[in-house]
Amino acid sequence: MAVSNNITAVLNIVALLCSIPIIAAGIWLDQKPENACVHLIRWPVILLGFLILLVSLAGFVGAYRYKETLLAFYLCCMAILIALLLILLVFAFVVTRPDGSYDVPGKGYKEYRLDGYSAWLRDHVVDNKSWRKIKACLADTGVCPKLTQKFITADQFFAAHISPLQASSCSVFLHTYTFTLSSY
Template identity: 35%
Template sequence: MRFLQWPLIIIGVCIMLVSLAGFVGACYRSTFLLRLYLFAMFFIIVALVGFIVFAFVVTAKGSGRSELNRAYRDYYLVDYSGWLEERVSGRYWRKISSCIRDSKVCKNMARGVGGVSESSDLFFLRTLKPIESGCCKPPTECGFAYVNETAWDTRAGYAGGNLDCTRWSNIQEQLCYGCDSCKAGVLASIRKSWRKVSMINIVVVAILVIVYLVGCVAFRNNKRIKNDEPYGENKMTKSHPSRFQF
């Protein structure tokens, strides 16, 4: 999210400064400022378009997989692009997993009444958020038996080829925070946020293009007025000669 934040802040500040220059240039008929405005705005629009394309390419892959008799989805790291996968590895993931653990998102999943957890049938009908599905429970393919929202009987399942089945722990401080499914759940949330921001950026680009075209018209009119001024002055001098000519 920090990677997404700073480019947008920089582009926003540039738009503000360039727009101010264009406004001053239009008010005072400054060809230099209008030319600077059009030149800079062109590169800002190109930068925004490039950012939108990058965001859509990076988030093109990746979505939860439907499971039989489950309302929620399971998430797999291999479904996402390599660039995003690098964002949740090594030191990055240590910070992210610590943040998820401190947020108590898994603890807040409990819906039991009087200390009794909801039944497995009700739990399987829940639509879990990506982080809840990836970090707070084991993957469905492990086949573990449901005990409560964050506890599963591992004796009923198998490890299989999914390493997350061996990474799962009923210890509440561990759960599946070290699983690839947890990383995939985080990426699913980021993907959704990036898609929303990209749609907003598309609207912003459309508005900037319209404003850019208006600036082109203002620049052309300013040049035309400046080119016509000497001609207009000479014409007025010839039409109304001075009375004090000798």
């Protein structure tokens, strides 16, 4: 077997072994109780794991047995996967490039406005059905209760340098908490 085939076979065995934890993570996510965040990601993770498994298996067998058709299939699939990943990367940069943040005096973190984001992202977040899913994900993270243990007073919280996810999940939590208290 040629040196290039040995390298290809070894790399594909590594990729094949890496696909097993990906599939296991998807199955583990499928066993979790119903959660809006987990529901969005479990099947794409399982599908990605099986795609990596199949492509790496084709590459390994093609390189080990020197099957030109399997190697051609492997190379085409890898080219398609790399192109799709590059398209996804460019799409993510274009959609999230304007971040909508602005400084607020007296707060250690930035505030965010939807107007500062791309039109595509605004259209998909403003939709009431999508916002309910996002809000459920943020409320289920449990970030805010942990922050309430870390920052005892409101002044400590507002002066803290926290991430946008922490700030947004706590704003959802505080809004829900305030609404619950005001309804009594």
